Amino acid sequence: MKRMNATSKGWILALMTGIACNSPQQEAATTAETSDSAAKQENKVMIPASACYTGQSGKDSFFLKTEIFPNVVTGTLSYNFFEKDKNQGAIEGVLKGDTLLADYTFMSEGKKSVRQVAFLLRDSTATEGYGEVEEKEGKMVFKDPAALSFAKGIRLQKTPCGER
Structure with a gap:
């Protein structure tokens, strides 16, 4: 060997x-x-941070539900005006700091409409913002979102999402 x-x-x-x-x-x-x-x-599932807000002004009532994802906010918004058509629809927008700026797509008087809405989300409230608007590409938008006023806006209180 x-x-x-x-x-x-x-x-x-x-x-x-x-x-x-x-x-x-x-x-x-x-x-x-x-x-x-x-x-x-x-298989990673994104669970949004959900919050619900309700408000009342006289016989009118309001409801906002937000679902906040990292890059978009979705949800629903309802304006229930006493003895008038109800406005109910979906929102989709962005959260910049504590301000939600979103497109609100809703049905009113049998017609589909789109307008921009803004809410200041602080502590346990959501306060609607108002400002000068103009029509662009078939929807009403704020001329200058930086100039919105929240002083006299509808104020909604945070509530559990199961209540309504």
Whole structure:
């Protein structure tokens, strides 16, 4: 029997180590870990921060529900004016600091309309903002959102979302 020299032994050891490192079990385990990581990232569910607000002025009542995601705010808004048509619809907009600026899409008198709304969200209240408006691309928008006034706006109180 022929003796192996050190170079041959090193080469065989390297070959066996390479085969062992690339065994099907290890490859499968690595693939499974990678797949599990990808699946965990894909199944990530964004739960919005929800809040509901209600208000009353005489016989008129108001309801606002917000669902705040990292880059958008959605929800519903209702104006229930006594002995007049109810305005009820959806909002979609952005939160800049404590000010919500959103498009309000609603039905009133059988007609679909879109207008911009603003609410100052502080502590346990949502106060509607008012300002000069103009029509742009089929909807009413604030001329200068930075100049909105919240002093005389409808003031809604935070309530549990199950009540209404």
